Amino acid sequence: MSSRPVRWLSSDQQLAWRSYVVGSTLLLAKLDRELRDAFGIALPEYEILVRLSEAPHGRLRMSALADSMCHSRSRVTHTVKRLERRDLVARTASDADGRGVEAVLTAAGRALLERAAPVHVEGVRRHFVDVVSPEDLAAVGRAFGTVADDLVTEHPAADIR
Amino acid sequence: MSSRPVRWLSSDQQLAWRSYVVGSTLLLAKLDRELRDAFGIALPEYEILVRLSEAPHGRLRMSALADSMCHSRSRVTHTVKRLERRDLVARTASDADGRGVEAVLTAAGRALLERAAPVHVEGVRRHFVDVVSPEDLAAVGRAFGTVADDLVTEHPAADIR
């Protein structure tokens, strides 16, 4: 058990890492609060509405929803149940697959989203996109795209699913 | 109330933003799980141990702990209470300030941290630092450093504190 020596982070790397952790924490908390205060919905709930709105007929299977957000199926079930209680989405059985369930955006859900989206986008701009340089923004996208690919394909599939 | 037109994100900006949200979600979840599986502590708990270990005598006030992680005081109280229950930290009254409470790393806490740190750092490397280019890493650090500064100084102080 001759453990090889730990490869600690350089001080530059450590600084970058901590800046990311703190900045990211603050950013997501801020955007969450803005949506909550203005519309009473949390960021994950908002993102579900967005994904539904982008799907044909505002309709998507629970598993597709879960996969696209990298959330557990259980989490999506709970989140959608909350949204359903507020009549922002509805659930119907899938007719192709007897096991499947599809979530649909209701009229109220679409209306809420149309009011919320500009506010949210404005927040993303003010607190993120507009405060970093275009080059750094592109780098962030590249970096986390790579991270996501790495984590999704790492194990023989079936990680978050 | 002539609302000015919404400045939507360009598709590049949108892609960068979504990559960040998904990649970040996956990354933090992964690192959290690694610590949980190997040592039974969550990422926020680990970070408290780290900050304590870096402070003189392994001792820090609750508010300093909260500020350095950008967590609410209430959250730190709960987290430290959990750590105290497992004898990884102890709490003592601050003698300078009668209101203050200081958290101290116990021997067990330090021992756990010394086992956990190499594993965590290795995870940060494998899933983040080593999969992105040094330039992109630096850009991520710059970007979120800016974001954090912006959010901390935005309101007349006293935002998360």
Added chain:
DNA sequence: GCGGAGTAGTTGAATCCTCGACCATTATGG
């Protein structure tokens, strides 16, 4: 030194997320 304003921290309830167990349905293989 007294009274009010601000600071430090805790508490408990409500909410959200995770985990494991579970049911129903669909594929697979002999």
Added chain:
DNA sequence: CCATAATGGTCGAGGATTCAACTACTCCGC
């Protein structure tokens, strides 16, 4: 076909986080 495995989804319990009080102490002005 039929047994078994795999997939899609739900549920409830327990743990974590937030929120709104609340206590206790310090600081400041007078």
